[in-house]
Amino acid sequence: MTVLVVTNDFPPRQGGIETFVRSLCDELPDVVVLTSSSPGDTSYDSELPFRVVRERTTVLLPTPRVTKHAVRLMREHDADRVLFGAAAPLGLMGPALRRAGARRIVAMTHGHETWWAGVPGARQALRRIGDAADTMTTVSSWCAEQIAPALSPAAVRRMRRLAPGVDNLRFHPGCGGEQVRKGLGLEGVPVVACVSRLVPRKGQDTLIRAWPRVLAAVPSAMLLLVGGGPDRERLEGLASAVGVRSSVVFTGPVPWADIPPYVDAADVFAMPCRTRRFGLEPEALGIVTLEAAAVGKPVVVGDSGGAEDTVRHGETGYLVDPYNPVAVGVRIAGLLTNPARARELGEAGRAWVEQNWTWSHAGAVLRELLDV
Structure with missing residues (x-):
């Protein structure tokens, strides 16, 4: 059961979301990642135990071209599960990937989706993302409270908390x-x-x-x-x-x-x-x-x-x-x-x-x- 991870946030770019998405990849049995380009990515990707495909752009957006690329990767790797590393805006590709054979779609939210929930236009887009996903996850109770009013009642019922973890083998007293x-x-x-x-x-x-x-x-x-x-x-x-x-x-x-x-x-x-x-x-x-x-x-x-x-x-x-x-x-x-x-x-x-x-x-x- 291969999972296609579609994300704009992935190392070697640094940040909390990048760490979150990268660490979750290690928790899945079979992964292929579609992401954006960043300095040093060729060397970084060569050390990974799974395939990473990078668009030539530094920002991944849900354009028709990127959507077609995601569909090709699904078919090439027989991937029928999709994880959006950040729901907005990439989750707008959800309906197209569902038609291409995605059986389960999970869209992760972090902090920026909270302002999507409060801005006209973006709020409606976030609602569409929630309806297209099987589950929209939130990292904190505060994020859930901010995002829920923008979603349909059905999408709210499907929300789950997915909080990051800490690698205690790397982060421990006396680690250097x-x-x-x-x-x-x-x-x-x-x-x-x-x-x-x-x-x-x-x-x-x-x-x-x-x-x-x-x-x-x-x-x-x-x-x-x-x-x-x-x-x-x-x-x-x-x-x-x-x-x-x-x-x-x-x-x-x-x-x-x-x-x-x-x-x-x-x-x-x-x-x-x-x-x-x-x-x-x-x-x-x-x-x-x-x-x-x-x-x-x-x-x-x-x-x-x-x-x-x-x-x-x-x-x-x-x-x-x-x-x-x-x-x-x-x-x-x-x-x-x-x-x-x-x-x-x-x-x-x-x-x-x-x-x-x-x-x-x-x-x-x-x-x-x-x-x-």
Whole structure:
């Protein structure tokens, strides 16, 4: 029972959705992937245990040409199950793939479908996607609440939660943090890490604005910003303007396979993510927060969208107001000055992730939905 995965989000491009879709492929017995092109994809694909077919474009859209290509792949690989890595807009191909022989169609939703649900035109398109799929999945309870009003009653009844898991073999205490600290010259100092693309929604600027308060309590503390992105120049300028540039380390882009040691290098993980664009750009979940918890780190996370699902407030870390640098700084400083409390939260977070956020569970749910 071959599954055709149609997705615009796939490594070597980095991001939470890319990690989610790639990891689910390992949970399926037979897969062929249709996706877009990105730098370094030829080398990356050559190491995979399944076939990846890439369109020459950097963005995959449900055009007639792409739809015909998907149909050809279905027939070539005898694939009668289809997984859309992101429901909108690729799920609009659902009716055509059904006519081509798809017996089961699952359309995954993440964060951007929540604004589709609130925008005329896009809302109607999302309804068509839901009607064409056997199941539309959501990553968090918040996403389900936002998307459901745009769907037909029948599609709502078929909705299921499909949350990502964490690879505990890669993300665990002691997975390489000492080497990262040594390489970056951070040995023997308190480190707060944010591992994410440098974009406004992730809140790295809030961390920088909070940093003077952190330094007032812990003068030797260092802020480690892991990842690349279009916001780097602005963030570097902000760090200089606030007077903390010497206490902020920018790593630049880090390959997905090399991320765990950077998380392990931290004493505290912080990502004060926020909802932007009048509610149209939220944090759908935040798998990196769960990965940090798996490494045994206390987490400080912005209260945005479904991010609350990734932290048990006061037990594994804290939800904070992402627009309040003072509150963020107070939480971080409190953890750095109370290592015993930080360790307690980190240990609880690891136990919680090990019990509730596994890829084997996510895979079991997906296999049930696809009937494989």
